Amino acid sequence: MKKTVITVLKFVVSFGILFFIARKVGAKTLWETLQNAHPLYFIFAVLSYFVVQGLSAYRWFILLKPLGLKIGFPKILSLYFLGMYFNLFLPTAIGGDAVRIYYLHKEARRLSHSTASVFLDRDLGMGALLIMATVIAAYAGTSINGIALAPIFLLIMIAFAFANLAIFYRPTYNLLHRLLSLTKMKSVDEKVESLFNSVNAYRGQGKVLTFALLLSLIIQIGGVYANILVAQSIDLHTTNGWFDFMVFIPAISLISMNPLSVAGTGWREYSYKIFFESVGATEPQAATLGLLWLGVMVATSLPGGIIYVLKGSAAPEIDKDGSNDLAVNEEVLEISKT
Numbered sequence: 001m002k003k004t005v006i007t008v009l010k011f012v013v014s015f016g017i018l019f020f021i022a023r024k025v026g027a028k029t030l031w032e033t034l035q036n037a038h039p040l041y042f043i044f045a046v047l048s049y050f051v052v053q054g055l056s057a058y059r060w061f062i063l064l065k066p067l068g069l070k071i072g073f074p075k076i077l078s079l080y081f082l083g084m085y086f087n088l089f090l091p092t093a094i095g096g097d098a099v100r101i102y103y104l105h106k107e108a109r110r111l112s113h114s115t116a117s118v119f120l121d122r123d124l125g126m127g128a129l130l131i132m133a134t135v136i137a138a139y140a141g142t143s144i145n146g147i148a149l150a151p152i153f154l155l156i157m158i159a160f161a162f163a164n165l166a167i168f169y170r171p172t173y174n175l176l177h178r179l180l181s182l183t184k185m186k187s188v189d190e191k192v193e194s195l196f197n198s199v200n201a202y203r204g205q206g207k208v209l210t211f212a213l214l215l216s217l218i219i220q221i222g223g224v225y226a227n228i229l230v231a232q233s234i235d236l237h238t239t240n241g242w243f244d245f246m247v248f249i250p251a252i253s254l255i256s257m258n259p260l261s262v263a264g265t266g267w268r269e270y271s272y273k274i275f276f277e278s279v280g281a282t283e284p285q286a287a288t289l290g291l292l293w294l295g296v297m298v299a300t301s302l303p304g305g306i307i308y309v310l311k312g313s314a315a316p317e318i319d320k321d322g323s324n325d326l327a328v329n330e331e332v333l334e335i336s337k338t
């Protein structure tokens with residue numbers, strides 16, 4: 001019952017924000033802007049984002065090698081798109097990352113390694129996002145309504161670095177373990193311990209992790225490029241061109257992680273409106289950019305739906321022995337987000 005209420009609330013919030021945007025900008029104005037969008041640019045944006053997601057799947061693929069999980073790239077690509085589909089179209093308690101862990105575990109029968117690979121995949125992506133946004137925001141002096149964004153990104157990156165120390169560096173982990181024990185936060189302590197033990201498999205894999213991080217930077221830039229193509233479809237130009245996109249898109253990605261939404265919908269589109277209006281876009285253009293990007297995400301997630309149907313539309317279940325308990329996976333992933 002509780003999960004149903006939360007899911008309904010997510011829908012209400014997401015579609016409530018979209019309705020607010022439509023009323024504020026004007027549904028007729030939004031529709032006219034959408035109609036005037038150049039379809040070829042949108043198509044190229046979709047194709048570009050397919051490439052980006054393919055590279056993301058390849059990053060996950062190379063992170064499996066140090067763990068000894070010998071699974072072909074086509075299978076990993078299909079599981080990646082399946083996770084995208086769950087994230088966007090099925091706002092249930094089973095998130096896309098948990099689905100990836102589940103199906104990878106079904107292939108490899110190694111729950112801890114499956115969890116570690118998905119966590120590292122997300123972790124490196126977040127690290128690259130923060131590095132790119134912090135450096136570009138500092139270099140370009142990017143701000144929104146007079147608020148400099150570089151210090152904000154820097155603070156988030158410092159917090160992110162400390163969180164990673166607690167997970168990867170044993171002395172820091174031991175300190176966190178003692179603090180959690182003193183505060184009697186047993187459940188959190190157990191989750192952190194589970195994650196720490198999982199990612200220990202990557203110790204001594206500096207070359208693989210460095211390559212995956214560099215690939216993550218390329219992926220982030222690719223996502224920015226796809227957004228720029230969407231902007232060109234509606235003739236949207238900003239004050240600082242590429243620099244604005246390389247700071248705003250990561251910022252919007254962080255905001256869209258808001259759990260009170262359906263896959264960030266609503267918060268993401270409103271963020272596009274606020275950010276891009278501040279650098280010269282008209283209100284209809286900024287709002288339409290967000291809506292068109294939602295269209296790109298939907299289009300690139302559809303292959304996951306096909307894969308889901310081909311698998312018999314069978315949602316992940318828990319084995320009798322509990323060895324692939326998705327609840328455990330989701331708890332681990334919750335820690336990775338904090």
